[in-house]
Amino acid sequence: MSAEASAATPKPAKAVKNAPKAKKEASSSTGAIQIGIEYKKDVDFAKWYQQVVTRSEMLEYYDVSGCYILRPWSYKVWQEIQTWFTNEIEELGVEGVYFPMFVPAKNLEKEKDHVEGFAAEVAWVTRAGSSDLEEPLAVRPTSETVMYPYYAKWVRSHRDLPLRLNQWCNVVRWEFKNPQPFLRTREFLWQEGHTAFATKEEADKEVYQILDLYRQVYEDLLAVPVIKGVKSEKEKFAGGLYTTTVEGYVPTTGRGIQAATSHGLGQNFAKMFGMTFEDPQGPLPNGEARPALHAWQNSWGLSTRSLGVMVMVHGDDKGLVLPPRVAAVQVIVIPCGINTKSSEEDRIAVDERIADILKQLKKAGIRARVDDRSTYSVGYKFNHWELRGVPLRLEVGPKDVKNNQALAARRDNGEKVTVKHETIAEDVKDLLDTVQRDMFNRAKETRDANLVYVEDWKDFVPALDDKKIVMIPWCEEPACEDEIKDKSARTGLATAELQDDKAPSMGAKSLCIPLEQPQDKPIVAGVTKCASCGKDAKRWTLFGRSY
Structure with missing residues (x-):
């Protein structure tokens, strides 16, 4: 659940032309609509994908660039995910809630360090009718700054914990990159869970419970295999203690994709927003009150990006293949x-x-x-x-x-x-x-066949160029990750590839440090070296070019 906001009031942005609309259905000489897919998945993946999501009636382009209409055919998939996931988290004790979509600028200012990297993506409301607002309002890019001031108000005693809330809502992140239906959109749907606990142990337990529910959404509902792991320090949620993730893989493009994340926030936000509670041990022996304790928090989210991943993994030259x-x-x-x-x-x-x-x-x-x-x-x-x-x-x-x-x-x-x-x-x-079982097994076999282990740097980029995701022994240092991205970037690509700044021309980044490390390839302290920099390796880490 990356925060994507800024405390600074933006200048009015120039109008952006809408993304090219999908071609109208071709008509025959008799006037009948041709409903087939004109592009081959392996030949022109971008146009294939655009036609599949529109001609199958999953989605329709809207008059605002980067915003799309989810038609009943796709919205039903989202509803099935909602129903299943809501039932599961309610069993854990999570309750449903809804918070407003507007964020006061002063709230974002309190969270400057957290939102600094996402300033360009915040949409602002500055006028109502013909009058300027006294204070600009950000349109919800994520809800930490909306929810946590009230968590601090509601939590006073250890008896108020755990506080476990989830909302299904829309968020707006005004990216000025090439939009892609479901994958990169300016408005999208998601669920965001925000919880608070008295102890770190309780919070940590939930992080991994939710992570496995996300695995089940992808594997058991969408028939898409994912890898559970922890994000690197560079890729973790800004302001959090650590981030866990499930990572998918799109074979046709050879790119990884972050499928859902569950974050252990630690006490950072509790301290930022004053979320404290009385120590359950009571007063000290001398009768003095013990210092108030800060809550331990988590946040976790899954979005309609999941629908795009499903289409890309299972679709064929005839169109959709639905689990x-x-x-x-x-x-x-x-x-x-x-x-x-x-x-x-x-x-x-x-x-x-x-x-x-x-x-x-x-x-x-x-x-x-x-x-x-x-x-x-x-x-x-x-x-x-x-x-x-x-x-x-x-x-x-x-x-x-x-x-x-x-x-x-x-x-x-x-x-x-x-x-x-x-x-x-x-x-x-x-x-x-x-059918459900076979779809998952085929997708997993394909994913596994394209996951390679590399211990020598000379084999790293060729594997990426062969559309693989790559496991390497890694030192886990941020400087090394920057170097890997620079060294693995491709140049001299065709114009069509360069239109997307996250296309394969971009270098590889760490996707996750898998929770399940390979048993037959143990990292030996002081012996196993990082495949990139040659320093001592800590764990096997999954790298790839990514959406």
Whole structure:
């Protein structure tokens, strides 16, 4: 949860033109809309991604650059994440809350050191109607400065702790870089948890509990493998004690991506905002009051960036490939084999069978829909739902009715299998579980195949250029990390690559120090050397070019 704010009132910014809108759907000579993807994922990833998120109806460009409309197809994925995560954190004792989106300038001034690096990204409200505001208001870039003054007000005794609150909200970070749908946007949705404890031990425990919930969001819901780790001193949350992270990997670009973070803030913010409580031990033996104690705090966040990671990892040249657990529609049922020569009896039989299938699937908790549009061909419907990534398609025709079966087609690998009508709900549920599991396993196998161990610097940059993420024995010194970034930067790239200042032309940075260190490659104190500077290595660390 990086703070991205500034106490200084900005000068009015020049208007920025909106990002190029996705091309309109190509039309055939008959006027029919071409719904397919024109670009290959491995050939032009940027244009492929833009078409997938727009033509699948996940997202629409808005009139303000860097802001996007999340359509129902993507918002449902976010709702599934919200529901699951909220249930999990409520089990831990976290409560929901909502704080205002405006931050007084004086609050940011109190947190100058924390927000200094994000001054350029704060959006300000300076006028209301025709009148200037007495004090400029920042639009929430993150909520530490909004929430903590009130935490300090509410916490007086150890009995007021722990205080564990979470809000689902939007934040604004006015980046003037090339926006990318879901990944780099000026407004995005997230949850931000802010908690306070009486002891460091309690706070530390929660940091890692939340981190594992984030792992589960990605791995169990989105079928995206991640690596749990700790950020370097250079990459940790400004003003915090330490930052833990889950890091993803996008194979097509070879770039890592920070997926979610859980921060141990220590007592820094408690001291900054005066969050103290009476010592539970009571007065000293001489009757004097013990000094007040400062609370130990955490903050943690997951955003709609997760949707972009899911699309990039699983999508193919046909469009989206959605993991069943988060898909708005898990099964699409399509009537087949009905044409102008079909008898009325066959039509009625197919309609009745499909109605019964839908009833069974919905009763089993499966999100199913029928596409019975008479104005579109069966082939068009197949393409339409493949583009939108529906995990399973059921084809039902007159012969299927007579044979008491349906043909199930998997979106993730194209495999088809016959399912019996008598056990259709159970069989479909098993198929969806198999699709979810297979999607994760394939993504993990790909990630693992592109994670390489390097102990000699001469092999580091070639591995990056081969779209790998790299584990090296590292000294963990900030100066060494700066040097690695400089030495691994690429030059002379094509103009298209250089349009994005975070493209592969940028050097590698540390993604995380994995919590699970390789057992077969132990770091030997005084013997194992840093792959970059040659000093004594402390731990294996994951480096890569990153979004």
